[in-house]
Amino acid sequence: MTRPTVNDIAREAGVSLATVDRVLNARPGVREKTISAVNDAIARLGYVRDLAAANLARSRSYRMVVLLPDSDSQFVSTLAAALDEAATLAAATRTEMRLHRYPPEDMHVLAAALAALDPDEVAGVALMAPETPVVRDAVRALHARGIPVVALASDLPNTARDHFVGIDSHAAGRTAGVLMGRFCRGLTGRILVLAESMLLRDSIERRRGFDEVIQTDFPALDVLPTLETHGAPELLHRLAGDRLAATPDIRGIYLLGSGHRALAALLRERGLLGHFVVIGHELTPHTRAALLAGHLDAVIAQNPGHLARSALRVLRAKADRQPIDEGQERLRIEVVIRENLPPDSAEPTPRGLS
Amino acid sequence: MTRPTVNDIAREAGVSLATVDRVLNARPGVREKTISAVNDAIARLGYVRDLAAANLARSRSYRMVVLLPDSDSQFVSTLAAALDEAATLAAATRTEMRLHRYPPEDMHVLAAALAALDPDEVAGVALMAPETPVVRDAVRALHARGIPVVALASDLPNTARDHFVGIDSHAAGRTAGVLMGRFCRGLTGRILVLAESMLLRDSIERRRGFDEVIQTDFPALDVLPTLETHGAPELLHRLAGDRLAATPDIRGIYLLGSGHRALAALLRERGLLGHFVVIGHELTPHTRAALLAGHLDAVIAQNPGHLARSALRVLRAKADRQPIDEGQERLRIEVVIRENLPPDSAEPTPRGLS
DNA sequence: CAAGAAATGAGGAACGTACCTCAAAAACCA
DNA sequence: TGGTTTTTGAGGTACGTTCCTCATTTCTTG
Numbered sequence: 001m002t003r004p005t006v007n008d009i010a011r012e013a014g015v016s017l018a019t020v021d022r023v024l025n026a027r028p029g030v031r032e033k034t035i036s037a038v039n040d041a042i043a044r045l046g047y048v049r050d051l052a053a054a055n056l057a058r059s060r061s062y063r064m065v066v067l068l069p070d071s072d073s074q075f076v077s078t079l080a081a082a083l084d085e086a087a088t089l090a091a092a093t094r095t096e097m098r099l100h101r102y103p104p105e106d107m108h109v110l111a112a113a114l115a116a117l118d119p120d121e122v123a124g125v126a127l128m129a130p131e132t133p134v135v136r137d138a139v140r141a142l143h144a145r146g147i148p149v150v151a152l153a154s155d156l157p158n159t160a161r162d163h164f165v166g167i168d169s170h171a172a173g174r175t176a177g178v179l180m181g182r183f184c185r186g187l188t189g190r191i192l193v194l195a196e197s198m199l200l201r202d203s204i205e206r207r208r209g210f211d212e213v214i215q216t217d218f219p220a221l222d223v224l225p226t227l228e229t230h231g232a233p234e235l236l237h238r239l240a241g242d243r244l245a246a247t248p249d250i251r252g253i254y255l256l257g258s259g260h261r262a263l264a265a266l267l268r269e270r271g272l273l274g275h276f277v278v279i280g281h282e283l284t285p286h287t288r289a290a291l292l293a294g295h296l297d298a299v300i301a302q303n304p305g306h307l308a309r310s311a312l313r314v315l316r317a318k319a320d321r322q323p324i325d326e327g328q329e330r331l332r333i334e335v336v337i338r339e340n341l342p343p344d345s346a347e348p349t350p351r352g353l354s
Numbered sequence: 355m356t357r358p359t360v361n362d363i364a365r366e367a368g369v370s371l372a373t374v375d376r377v378l379n380a381r382p383g384v385r386e387k388t389i390s391a392v393n394d395a396i397a398r399l400g401y402v403r404d405l406a407a408a409n410l411a412r413s414r415s416y417r418m419v420v421l422l423p424d425s426d427s428q429f430v431s432t433l434a435a436a437l438d439e440a441a442t443l444a445a446a447t448r449t450e451m452r453l454h455r456y457p458p459e460d461m462h463v464l465a466a467a468l469a470a471l472d473p474d475e476v477a478g479v480a481l482m483a484p485e486t487p488v489v490r491d492a493v494r495a496l497h498a499r500g501i502p503v504v505a506l507a508s509d510l511p512n513t514a515r516d517h518f519v520g521i522d523s524h525a526a527g528r529t530a531g532v533l534m535g536r537f538c539r540g541l542t543g544r545i546l547v548l549a550e551s552m553l554l555r556d557s558i559e560r561r562r563g564f565d566e567v568i569q570t571d572f573p574a575l576d577v578l579p580t581l582e583t584h585g586a587p588e589l590l591h592r593l594a595g596d597r598l599a600a601t602p603d604i605r606g607i608y609l610l611g612s613g614h615r616a617l618a619a620l621l622r623e624r625g626l627l628g629h630f631v632v633i634g635h636e637l638t639p640h641t642r643a644a645l646l647a648g649h650l651d652a653v654i655a656q657n658p659g660h661l662a663r664s665a666l667r668v669l670r671a672k673a674d675r676q677p678i679d680e681g682q683e684r685l686r687i688e689v690v691i692r693e694n695l696p697p698d699s700a701e702p703t704p705r706g707l708s
Numbered sequence: 709c710a711a712g713a714a715a716t717g718a719g720g721a722a723c724g725t726a727c728c729t730c731a732a733a734a735a736c737c738a
Numbered sequence: 739t740g741g742t743t744t745t746t747g748a749g750g751t752a753c754g755t756t757c758c759t760c761a762t763t764t765c766t767t768g
Binding site for chain 3: 051054056058
């Protein structure tokens with residue numbers, strides 16, 4: 001009737017509680033034969049360890065460290081907020097989070113921060129960073145010291161990261177491409193593409209996916225070379241302004257990264273708001289406002305709340321050496337238009353007591 | 355340094371542990387003044403109750419009952435599978451689920467099943483059912499007996515249900531409308547709409563949202579009256595076949611409910627696969643296959659895994675009289691096209707022991 | 709002001725697991 | 739065979755909370 005406990009296993013296997021404990025927690029000094037006797041009993045009873053009780057007994061608390069670039073990108077601040085919220089929730093299960101920011105241009109600072117982490121104090125690390133050699137080495141070192149690492153939002157495939165929490169940039173780019181192509185149904189012309197930097201893996205992959213789809217499925221459209229804005233609004237204004245002036249048959253604009261504010265300003269200035277199909281990435285206060293205003297037609301996004309919760313859950317699972325629920329942790333590539341825009345969740349975080 | 359416990363609160367508030375406990379668990383017999391003294395101490399210390407320990411001490415287990423119609427709809431079976439998976443995960447937190455099916459046409463059977471539930475044995479009920487008077491009364495009675503109820507996938511707004519887990523059908527219909535309109539850019543013509551029954555609240559609301567958008571934003575399109583298929587493939591085949599033959603300028607087909615198999619068969623038979631923009635609801639093996647094959651252009655969906663986990667989490671929170679994390683429980687209206695189709699997650703459920 | 713009611717305190721057992729120590733039993737080896 | 743090593747058992751404490759009981763203090767009210 002009631003759930004079997006460790007005592008039931010002991011009785012069923014005909015051994016002592018101490019031995020069951022040794023087997024369950026993989027402690028040394030048990031014969032193979034005894035181990036399998038215990039495991040048989042476990043299987044027979046359908047025992048599932050009570051994680052709540054286990055963690056209580058361990059009286060272990062989990063300190064997770066999250067590292068985000070200290071850029072003024074809206075996505076990063078949205079993500080930081082989501083992480084804070086996820087952390088207050090995770091506090092109920094003895095999981096604590098420390099959020100650090102590192103200067104976005106200096107990976108050595110990030111590497112130093114990673115190197116300073118003590119495996120006895122830190123149960124896991126989540127980081128959002130471009131995959132440079134310095135970062136790669138630092139992540140490998142972390143892994144070697146036994147600290148679980150998850151890549152956040154931007155993957156680090158060639159490091160020993162334990163998990164990636166985020167969406168496939170290539171597929172996200174393809175999704176953007178299909179929407180661009182279909183929203184431009186019947187039109188012939190060019191697509192303007194803007195990015196912060198084409199040195200970022202994510203931008204490269206998005207662009208690649210986008211191009212694939214347009215080339216094969218929408219031959220009437222022609223994708224222009226990427227203009228790199230380096231996060232500078234003035235640069236975007238100048239480059240995109242020149243290109244718009246020089247190219248009369250632009251039908252759509254694809255924003256690989258940030259720059260929605262600057263683009264909107266430029267288009268407004270020229271009276272071109274709403275004249276193009278505009279597709280971007282990530283749901284932020286600005287893209288949300290632009291969607292509502294009709295200046296932006298679709299956003300390809302990953303849910304920051306899901307991202308944050310998933311990162312903490314995965315780290316927790318890794319710290320406990322527990323398996324991960326793939327279905328739950330898989331992030332969807334969200335297509336957001338005005339009609340399915342989720343209501344603004346800028347509610348005050350409930351700090352529930354009882 | 356370490357997290358504050360109930361004992362710390364007692365010391366800080368200058369009261370005994372027993373009183374703290376009375377306040378924390380809202381037991382009677384504490385003066386207002388004392389209550390606020392304790393709450394102040396809690397706030398000062400930033401105490402967060404350790405849920406693991408609390409649930410352990412309660413040694414309470416939660417039996418949740420889920421009721422789904424026993425129809426052969428793919429969505430329902432997908433949902434049932436998701437619920438099973440969510441339940442094996444929830445087992446780790448002493449939450450158990452019983453899934454029942456009721457004959458879809460007989461709400462009296464459902465009502466009887468609900469009436470038979472004992473508040474001492476059942477911690478919560480989730481149900482997916484149309485809002486008929488019989489159902490409404492049964493849900494009200496459940497609520498009156500103190501059993502939390504969540505409406506699953508299909509809302510029951512006029513009952514005392516404690517929560518609705520699902521997406522807003524009206525907004526989902528609007529989303530479908532925008533995609534239909536934009537995918538038909540530059541075209542003039544009619545949209546065929548198919549539904550199982552227009553007696554279902556969800557179908558009505560989807561249709562209403564869809565119509566709104568088409569009428570205001572895409573005047574070149576004209577939405578035909580809904581054809582009701584009553585879940586019968588032959589009826590769909592006949593009705594839709596006649597309508598297609600009679601109407602030369604159909605541009606798109608909107609499927610409010612199921613019927614993807616029958617529609618695909620009809621279109622294939624007439625050599626019309628891919629000739630219309632087809633938009634439907636819910637991601638099932640069939641819609642997935644149709645998306646991949648290119649017979650279906652977009653699906654508006656809610657994530658069944660999320661639906662299932664959310665239902666169990668909400669019921670659990672209600673049973674514990676704990677607040678709900680709105681952000682986490684809010685379901686997204688997903689737009690699924692071929693490019694962002696999540697990989698098939700028909701993996702075997704991992705039944706982790708240690 | 710006394711009697712009764714209400715509020716509070718003190719203490720302990722329990723939940724299921726982890727982890728420790730020490731002793732006893734079993735297996736192994738020469 | 740005796741001694742050594744390995745394996746197993748027994749029992750206890752701890753984790754943070756819940757939920758008892760019973761005694762004591764403090765407030766009300768007639």
